[in-house]
Amino acid sequence: MHFASDNYASVHPEVFAAMADVNVGHDAAYGADAATAAFDAAVAQEFGEAALGYPVFNGTGANVVSLMALSPRWGGVVASEHAHIHRDENGAPERVGGLKLLEVPAPDGRIDPASLDRWTPDIGDEHRAQPLVLSVTQSTELGTVYDLDALTALVSRAHALGMRVHLDGARLANAAAALGVSLAEACGGADMVSLGGTKNGAMGAEAIVVLAPDLRDRLAAELPHLRKSTMQLGSKMRYASAQLTALLTSRDESGDPLWLRNARHANARAARLRRELEPLAGDGTVRFTQETQANAVFVEMPRTLAARLREASRFYDWQAGSTPDTVEVRLMCAWDTSAEDCARLAAHARAQR
Structure with missing residues (x-):
């Protein structure tokens, strides 16, 4: 994913x-x-x-x-x-x-x-x-x-x-x-x-x-x-x-249209991904740079960690980090992102820090 x-x-x-x-x-x-x-x-x-x-x-x-x-x-x-x-x-x-x-x-x-x-x-x-x-x-x-x-x-x-x-x-x-x-x-x-x-x-x-x-x-x-x-x-x-x-x-049994169901799911997964990464923020490995209000998580991390994570999952660098050895990255979630996907990425980050 x-x-x-x-x-x-x-x-x-x-x-x-x-x-x-x-x-x-x-x-x-x-x-x-x-x-x-x-x-x-x-x-x-x-x-x-x-x-x-x-x-x-x-x-x-x-x-x-x-x-x-x-x-x-x-x-x-x-x-x-x-x-x-x-x-x-x-x-x-x-x-x-x-x-x-x-x-x-x-x-x-x-x-x-x-x-x-x-x-x-x-x-x-x-x-x-x-x-x-x-x-x-x-x-x-x-x-x-x-x-x-x-x-x-x-x-x-x-x-x-x-x-x-x-x-x-x-x-x-x-x-x-x-x-x-x-x-x-x-x-x-x-x-x-x-x-x-x-x-x-x-x-x-x-x-x-x-x-x-x-x-x-x-x-x-x-x-x-x-x-x-x-x-x-x-x-x-x-x-x-x-x-x-x-x-x-297109509506489900609750009456919610498809656009809302898809967006709500993507937003929830971004919130989940942020929670999964919070221990790394707590120990200073990463730093969240923006509020997570929709389906994106912006986080600054060491360039070495970003490179290791990319071996398992693609994501984009957004801009240079606050120091030469860090980079701000964007992590996007979608209608089909699962909770397991979020947990897997965060676990890989913890293992590679």
């Missing part, structure tokens, strides 16, 4: 079953199919009647298309120093979207509303990219979660400055599960969300969801063209739509 990313996890059986259900005969292409109509209905049920959903291939595509839809060509996108759009998308917002990214500090992954003031003096200056969009990640790249009051305050501040708000929701399900709220509530009033599926049990499906009612008419006309021109329009869309609909609507 690997702890590198929740992308490493297998596809949930209920998602596979949903894909099999639509794998019969012919159906219309490019979203004019019954499965995509069912996805549209699920989006309206989950996010409100005014919401619009657009399946896409991957999270980078969802982010870039969303940002292009929200900003004119002269616009800038304010984002955390750790944001996926800034660090891990190979310049796609700039290369494909033609948008300037405007970085703000976020030591725990969460943006403070006051940090937006770093870019507000540029408003109206024709020589500067205009800070017209704020991109927020929920849960954050550091495994932390915005509580609803904090996120609402941040979104409200951005709106007051005339900015639109995009939410990178690659792990929105994990945030909602941690907060005990719906997916819509976990967005905190954002205008648009990149809704993650692949990290939550899907085979390969993400979606752009328009949340702001005042954007509905414009984006209903523009987003189909934007999605196509950015190579994110799938011909056999029914298979992506079926995956997303299964996550939103």
Whole structure:
């Protein structure tokens, strides 16, 4: 079992079953199919009647298309120093979207509303990219979660400055599960969300969801063209739509949807992994560097220990540690991570320290 990313996890059986259900005969292409109509209905049920959903291939595509839809060509996108759009998308917002990214500090992954003031003096200056969009990640790249009051305050501040708000929701399900709220509530009033599926049990499906009612008419006309021109329009869309609909609507005997069950499990396993590693923190071998609120554990350890652990399980170095001989690593849990997986990794760490 690997702890590198929740992308490493297998596809949930209920998602596979949903894909099999639509794998019969012919159906219309490019979203004019019954499965995509069912996805549209699920989006309206989950996010409100005014919401619009657009399946896409991957999270980078969802982010870039969303940002292009929200900003004119002269616009800038304010984002955390750790944001996926800034660090891990190979310049796609700039290369494909033609948008300037405007970085703000976020030591725990969460943006403070006051940090937006770093870019507000540029408003109206024709020589500067205009800070017209704020991109927020929920849960954050550091495994932390915005509580609803904090996120609402941040979104409200951005709106007051005339900015639109995009939410990178690659792990929105994990945030909602941690907060005990719906997916819509976990967005905190954002205008648009990149809704993650692949990290939550899907085979390969993400979606752009328009949340702001005042954007509905414009984006209903523009987003189909934007999605196509950015190579994110799938011909056999029914298979992506079926995956997303299964996550939103497939329920167990208790009535919990699949997205919640998967996210709750992943979060619980991260909490378990942290508990298993706590004795090593107690004796000073390792040091936790962030709160464990969703499905990630960030921990600093000796580089030698990290190398030995990698002989049994993959995980990523996040950044250099506080001393030359240490490194901060990220350990991700997924819907299929077991308690035994967590115990095994921690036992190996204890044996190798």
